Amino acid sequence: MRLDIISIFPEYFAPLDVSLIGKARERGTLDVRVHQLRDWAHDVHRTVDDTPYGGGPGMVMKPEVWGEAIDAVIGDVGGDVGGDVGGAVGGASAEDEGHVTPQTAAPRAGGLPRLIVPTPSGRPFTQELAQELAQEPWLLFACGRYEGIDSRVMEEYSGRLRVDEVSIGDYVLAGGEVAVLVMAEAIGRLLPGVLGNAQSVVDDSFAPGSMENLVEGPVYTKPPVWRGHEVPAVLLSGHHGNVARWRRDEAIRRTVRNRPELAAALDPEKLDKHDRKL
Numbered sequence: 311m312r313l314d315i316i317s318i319f320p321e322y323f324a325p326l327d328v329s330l331i332g333k334a335r336e337r338g339t340l341d342v343r344v345h346q347l348r349d350w351a352h353d354v355h356r357t358v359d360d361t362p363y364g365g366g367p368g369m370v371m372k373p374e375v376w377g378e379a380i381d382a383v384i385g386d387v388g389g390d391v392g393g394d395v396g397g398a399v400g401g402a403s404a405e406d407e408g409h410v411t412p413q414t415a416a417p418r419a420g421g422l423p424r425l426i427v428p429t430p431s432g433r434p435f436t437q438e439l440a441q442e443l444a445q446e447p448w449l450l451f452a453c454g455r456y457e458g459i460d461s462r463v464m465e466e467y468s469g470r471l472r473v474d475e476v477s478i479g480d481y482v483l484a485g486g487e488v489a490v491l492v493m494a495e496a497i498g499r500l501l502p503g504v505l506g507n508a509q510s511v512v513d514d515s516f517a518p519g520s521m522e523n524l525v526e527g528p529v530y531t532k533p534p535v536w537r538g539h540e541v542p543a544v545l546l547s548g549h550h551g552n553v554a555r556w557r558r559d560e561a562i563r564r565t566v567r568n569r570p571e572l573a574a575a576l577d578p579e580k581l582d583k584h585d586r587k588l
C-alpha cells in the first residue's frame with residue numbers, strides 16, 4: 311500500500327519509522343511518503359492560511375496551496391513539481407534542509423488515491439472503516455490545522471477521487487497529524503504479513519465476525535498468581551471450548567459495562583442462548 315501524507319508538520323510522522331509500521335515500511339509492504347504543504351506556497355513566508363469568510367476567530371487553510379499540493383502528489387501535474395513528492399518521514403522538507411530536489415509527479419499507473427481528510431465533523435473512524443481502507447492500494451491524507459481546510463478543496467477533489475472526511479472521535483485536536491497517525495497504524499497493522507499472528511486481528515475488539523460490536527475481554531500471562539491475583543482457572547484448564555466460551559462471555563460483559571450503546575445495538579440473531587443470559 312502507498313500512503314501519502316500532506317502536512318505542515320512532517321516531523322509529526324517520525325513514529326511511523328518504528329515498531330510494526332516501521333518494519334512494514336522496511337519490508338516494502340507499506341510505502342509512506344510525507345510532504346511539506348508549505349512547499350506549494352509561493353510567498354516568502356510560505357503562507358498556507360487566511361482569515362475566514364464570514365468573520366469569526368481563527369484561520370482557514372487556503373485552497374490554492376492545497377490544490378497544488380494534491381495535484382502534484384496524485385500526478386495531475388506533468389513534469390517537475392515544487393514539493394517534496396518523494397519526501398522522507400520524520401524530517402524537515404527537502405527545502406528546509408537546503409537541498410530542493412523537485413521530483414516528477416507520481417505515476418498514474420496505479421490509479422488515483424482515496425483522499426482522507428481528518429476532521430471532527432467527519433464520519434467516525436471505526437475498525438470496519440480501517441478494514442475497508444486497508445484494501446485500498448493508495449491513500450492520501452490531508453492534515454488540516456487552524457479551523458480546517460477551505461471546503462472547496464473537498465468539493466473539487468470529490469469530482470475526481472473518492473473523498474472521505476473522517477473523525478477519530480468526538481473531541482477536537484489541534485491538527486490532523488495525530489489523527490493520521492492513529493489511522494495509519496490501525497490500517498497498517500491490517501495489511502497482510504504486518505502482524506506476526508494473523509489470528510490476532512480476528513480476535514480483536516470490533517473485528518468483523520464473532521467480535522463485531524464487542525470489545526475484547528481481559529487477557530493474562532504468566533505467572534498464574536501475581537500479588538495474590540489469580541488468573542481465571544478456566545484459562546489454565548487446557549479446554550479450548552471452555553476457554554472460547556469464557557472469552558466470549560467476558561467480551562459481552564465488558565461491552566455491556568463499558569460500551570452500553572454497542573451492547574444495545576447487538577444483533578439478537580447473532581447471539582446464542584448463553585449470550586442472551588448475560
Ligand code: SAM
Nearest residue numbers: 428429430454458477478482483484485486489
Ligand atoms: N473548527 C474545527 C471544528 O470545530 O470542526 C476544528 C478544527 S481543529 C482545531 C484543526 C484540525 O485538526 C482539523 O482540520 C482536523 O484536521 C484535525 N482534527 C481535530 N480534531 C479531529 C478529530 N476528532 N478527528 C480528526 N481530525 C481532527
